[in-house]
Amino acid sequence: MALLAFTLLAVAACGSGVRPSVDDVADAIRDGRISSIEAENADCSARVFVESDLSDTALLGLVDRADRPVTTQDDRDALVAVEERLIAECDLQQAAG
Structure with a gap:
């Protein structure tokens, strides 16, 4: 993976709870917890x-910026789809690598 490789591989596979809202995720981006995406x-x-x-x-x-990697193949596959949508829909540039 290129664009979000470092950040997305830091996604935790621990705990459970309610799915974060769009506002929760946007705040995490703005706060730098998801550091590979610009605030804009x-x-x-x-x-x-x-x-x-x-x-x-x-x-x-x-x-939550957890430090354990994604452990399921389904989540790894979902990350690939997220990256593709970020590039296509949000005008993010794919990083070299």
């Missing part, structure tokens, strides 16, 4: 994350 792209990017197939646990880990 927070609203669009947050919508993509929340609408994605990422599990609630993985999305909570992303917002």
